Amino acid sequence: MAHPRAREFVKRLVAWADLVTENFTPGTMEAWGLGYDELCNVRPDIILFSTSMLGRGGPYSQQPGFGPVLASLSGMTGLTGWPDRAPTNPYGAYTDFLVPRFAVPTILAALDYRRRTGRGQHLDVSQLETSLHFMAPLLLDYAITGREAGRMGNRDPAAAPHGAYPCRGEDRWCTIACRTDAEWEALCRVMGHPTWTQEERFATLLGRKVNEDDLDALVAQWTQGWDAYVLMHTLQETGVPAGVVQTTQDMFEDPQLQHRGHFVFLEHHEIGRHPVQRSEFRLSRAPAEHHSPAPLLGQHTLQVCQEILKMSEDEIVALTDAGILETSDED
């Protein structure tokens, strides 16, 4: 991007585009002469969507960002794990799963705004600020009461029993959540009302919370004789929320997900046949289609140059020779 012809090329794309998205460190686009003001000179109503870990401006906006550390900065790592052990990162780059779902409606709103007013704008999404919306109740609790949430394993402040309980087989578990006394009584019915469930200390939610260590141990003794799926179905039929802790293989074999056709298989140049997930919502008149797998770097360079920018072969060759453009081996 240091090359002026690279920047000119980008501007040609901007002239065609409705929307430009970028997630470089704030200041990078400006350094390339591609800041919002410059892009407006190319297309006055362009929408520029910029996202960075800490947002534009502020004392730390230049800090390099990375998904897994954002889970820590946003407080999620501190909540994950057991109270008597060090914190552990939530699965994967967790905030990377959250932010796009805020970003997409934001972009749609800007497109709608332009359709109504004719005006584009610059959108600035701080991934930290976005992710904190998933922490809002805990932030409010601290702001109002001074109470700081801590790690509590699989427990919940307003439910007991609540956790993952061992079942028959290797590393098989079923989660159970009794939020009300009624759900607790239903669980006791399924258990066959063993004597311990009639102890006064377990009769109320408060009592069950105070005696939760004993409660969890007693429930686990009972669950470990069960097949996880049989236990789940039995409890669900009785009105007790329960769910098997599923493995990846379980999810591919899950009858509900299969019925929904949730996993779609595509053929990728290098990976071969592999699954992708459908969107989590369905539109009755506009079903999502999965035409192609994720592209290889440079796979569509020629197509973009020819079909969108209407460039001549000579122009394309010149830019490729100068190292401005890259095409993948498939071309």
Place this chain on the structure above:
Amino acid sequence: MKLGYGTITKELLERVVPPVERFLLCHTKAELFEGAVTRRILLFPVATPRDILENAQLRARGYFQEVMHPELATTITYPGPFVRASGVPLSLRRIAPKLGEHNAEVYVDELGLTREELARLREAGAV
């Protein structure tokens, strides 16, 4: 030895981690973060809700906003909007509504019911 993401061996980790841990234990989260910023190292604190409310970057961007809570007759500190849009100043207009709070606005003002009709619906338990 060139180390890359995902290529560090277990043996090497076991040698490297203890002295790093000893170093970290001698400094506060804030000291470590400031040192990391100067040296452009990816090191960030495992933040608590308090750390977040006090976060200098969030404060500089005016992220937290005071929103009026009518029942408590005071303002509450809320996380602000999740995007800054140059063309539209976004703000938190009010807190989440209570159940039924906007019945009159919706049923009477928007849908054209009379107040008597709304009262009858309320008595019937329909709203």
